[in-house]
Amino acid sequence: MRRLTALVVLVCFVAGFPVNGLAVMMCGTDLNGDGYTDGPNETAQCQNVPVHGGQGNQDFCPVQAVDCEATTSNPTTEKTCSDPAYSYNATADRCEKTPDCPGGTWDPATKGCTGGPAIPATPVVPSTCSAEIVWDMVTTTTWTGSAPPGGTVEVKRIRLTTGGAMGYYYFRFDQACNWVDYYVVDTRTNPPSTTSMAPTGALPLAPGQRFQQTYPDFWGTGTWSVTFTNTTPPTTGYTCPAGYTLQGTSCVPQPPAPDCGAGTLNAPAGLCVMPPTTTQTCPTGTLDPAMGLCTGDYVCPLGDQYACLDTGGQVPQCSPNACTDIPQDQIGVDTTPQPVTDTWLRDDGPKDADGNCLGVLYIFSGKPSRCRPPGMKVGYLNDCCDSDGNTIADTRTGQSFTQTANALHTAYQMAQTAYYSYQIGAGAMAVSQTATGAVVITNAATGATVTTIAAGSEMASGVLAANGAAMSGAGASGAVSAGLQGYATAMLNPATIAFALAIMAVMKVAFGKGCDQNDGETALFAASGYCHYLGTVCDRKWPVVGCVQRSRRYCCFNSKMARIVAEQGRSQLKAFGPDGGWGTPENPNCRGFTPEEFQQLDFSRIDLSEYFDDIMADMNRNVQDARQRIQQGIRAHYQRTTR
Numbered sequence: 001m002r003r004l005t006a007l008v009v010l011v012c013f014v015a016g017f018p019v020n021g022l023a024v025m026m027c028g029t030d031l032n033g034d035g036y037t038d039g040p041n042e043t044a045q046c047q048n049v050p051v052h053g054g055q056g057n058q059d060f061c062p063v064q065a066v067d068c069e070a071t072t073s074n075p076t077t078e079k080t081c082s083d084p085a086y087s088y089n090a091t092a093d094r095c096e097k098t099p100d101c102p103g104g105t106w107d108p109a110t111k112g113c114t115g116g117p118a119i120p121a122t123p124v125v126p127s128t129c130s131a132e133i134v135w136d137m138v139t140t141t142t143w144t145g146s147a148p149p150g151g152t153v154e155v156k157r158i159r160l161t162t163g164g165a166m167g168y169y170y171f172r173f174d175q176a177c178n179w180v181d182y183y184v185v186d187t188r189t190n191p192p193s194t195t196s197m198a199p200t201g202a203l204p205l206a207p208g209q210r211f212q213q214t215y216p217d218f219w220g221t222g223t224w225s226v227t228f229t230n231t232t233p234p235t236t237g238y239t240c241p242a243g244y245t246l247q248g249t250s251c252v253p254q255p256p257a258p259d260c261g262a263g264t265l266n267a268p269a270g271l272c273v274m275p276p277t278t279t280q281t282c283p284t285g286t287l288d289p290a291m292g293l294c295t296g297d298y299v300c301p302l303g304d305q306y307a308c309l310d311t312g313g314q315v316p317q318c319s320p321n322a323c324t325d326i327p328q329d330q331i332g333v334d335t336t337p338q339p340v341t342d343t344w345l346r347d348d349g350p351k352d353a354d355g356n357c358l359g360v361l362y363i364f365s366g367k368p369s370r371c372r373p374p375g376m377k378v379g380y381l382n383d384c385c386d387s388d389g390n391t392i393a394d395t396r397t398g399q400s401f402t403q404t405a406n407a408l409h410t411a412y413q414m415a416q417t418a419y420y421s422y423q424i425g426a427g428a429m430a431v432s433q434t435a436t437g438a439v440v441i442t443n444a445a446t447g448a449t450v451t452t453i454a455a456g457s458e459m460a461s462g463v464l465a466a467n468g469a470a471m472s473g474a475g476a477s478g479a480v481s482a483g484l485q486g487y488a489t490a491m492l493n494p495a496t497i498a499f500a501l502a503i504m505a506v507m508k509v510a511f512g513k514g515c516d517q518n519d520g521e522t523a524l525f526a527a528s529g530y531c532h533y534l535g536t537v538c539d540r541k542w543p544v545v546g547c548v549q550r551s552r553r554y555c556c557f558n559s560k561m562a563r564i565v566a567e568q569g570r571s572q573l574k575a576f577g578p579d580g581g582w583g584t585p586e587n588p589n590c591r592g593f594t595p596e597e598f599q600q601l602d603f604s605r606i607d608l609s610e611y612f613d614d615i616m617a618d619m620n621r622n623v624q625d626a627r628q629r630i631q632q633g634i635r636a637h638y639q640r641t642t643r
Contacts, residue, residue: 115253
């Protein structure tokens with residue numbers, strides 16, 4: 001174990017005291033199951049954030065918060081055809097349609113395309129059309145003429161009986177060499193008149209056809225006859241337009257190739273086929289291609305009673321812990337009374353003329369003490385019950401304790417002076433004095449009072465010195481130096497300052513991270529074996545959240561011997577009872593023995609081996625130190641002699 005020594009070591013630590021503010025929403029829960037809510041990450045400040053989906057705002061507790069999960073369902077798989085002309089056949093798992101036949105029709109029987117209706121074939125027309133008329137009257141007269149297809153030919157000119165005018169006889173053919181007309185043009189009229197000369201039913205005549213008409217003669221004894229003959233040879237062939245095939249005298253359309261569009265022809269089935277398009281649809285929600293699932297709205301995996309909140313991340317979150325509004329005047333209030341600082345019973349009561357105590361006399365009296373493990377008040381990483389491995393020893397029972405307690409008090413006040421000096425130098429705090437000389441420190445931003453220091457105290461002197469340095473532009477570090485120097489000057493006790501600075505260096509955890517003087521004293525004396533442990537109590541409890549700061553309660557004595565005698569002697573006396581009569585952690589009984597009680601103790605039943613072990617260890621250390629000093633003296637003597 002290390003022992004404290006009066007080393008002049010100046011170590012300054014700036015304490016992180018809480019800043020006053022408005023009431024806040026807080027939450028928490030007991031994560032480690034120890035019955036308290038003062039562990040790391042067990043409490044947090046709530047955030048007012050939107051409810052996912054735009055349904056207003058709600059307070060969110062970060063403690064035990066989890067990501068909400070999107071509801072999922074299997075999508076509906078549908079198979080469709082990309083070409084609307086196709087239909088999906090679920091049995092064959094393919095898209096099908098009847099093949100298209102451009103210009104024709106599909107014949108299911110032959111599983112092929114057929115052409116359209118047949119049209120008459122076009123005969124092969126000769127290059128010259130010809131015809132004749134034979135008049136068989138008194139004599140036989142034959143008129144003939146020829147012309148290209150569609151042409152007209154003059155076959156006879158006659159002089160009419162009057163006026164010497166001429167008449168013209170014509171044969172006219174169509175494009176197929178059909179003899180369609182036989183007519184005369186009479187030029188005696190103006191314009192000339194045209195008269196058909198063919199008897200009814202005689203024309204038209206197709207190539208190779210003949211018509212004969214018989215008339216009675218003038219004498220009534222016989223007949224005359226006229227024979228019309230299309231002497232154009234009958235056709236020897238027929239032709240069809242492109243895309244048709246000649247069948248006899250008809251043209252039959254050629255069957256078109258089946259057209260399947262984007263598909264292909266399945267000839268055995270006589271169908272156009274193509275693979276279906278598989279699509280997944282979600283009746284509700286949105287399809288997540290990566291998951292292959294339909295994702296809907298978010299739900300809290302902790303239960304439907306917890307809302308999903310948009311806390312700033314990609315996925316909304318929910319928390320099982322409720323938030324509670326902690327008023328400002330309750331945030332820093334301890335629910336369990338704290339032990340009164342410096343309640344040691346001292347030899348300072350009234351005495352008679354002979355020096356006899358007129359009050360109550362107690363022997364080996366202790367005092368209620370507490371130290372605080374990590375929690376909301378001291379910080380979740382700070383253990384104010386840790387003495388950093390330092391202890392004190394019973395060199396002289398009682399005397400070293402008083403010196404150490406005074407030094408701890410001085411060191412704590414110096415740490416506060418350093419903290420306030422730093423804040424003043426940084427501009428975060430301001431200093432003013434009242435009419436009575438008290439020093440008032442306020443928050444520079446809000447004007448709220450941080451603390452009031454008694455007029456004329458060492459702390460007041462240090463803070464005023466720091467403020468003067470800051471006003472001169474010394475900055476934060478210069479203000480700290482000036483504040484500590486002012487405090488030391490006000491004390492006018494260099495020995496006490498030196499010892500306090502040594503304690504200050506040892507108690508760096510307390511002074512640097514939110515622990516107070518009571519924490520430091522209790523941690524040091526408990527580690528030294530000077531304290532009787534009473535139990536743990538909840539110092540600070542918030543509604544709904546629970547206990548956010550606890551403390552370990554002790555009865556601490558001015559020596560290890562005092563603690564040993566108290567622990568083992570109390571159970572011998574009826575006044576304390578077999579359990580020692582220590583009271584409760586909240587209301588401890590740390591008094592010592594009255595002279596009458598002390599006389600009743602059976603010291604043969606008190607085991608002081610723990611105390612004697614410390615004495616022997618100290619004695620051995622002192623003997624060893626003496627031996628070394630003697631040897632050093634002998635060597636120094638002979639070294640001086642031989643010169």
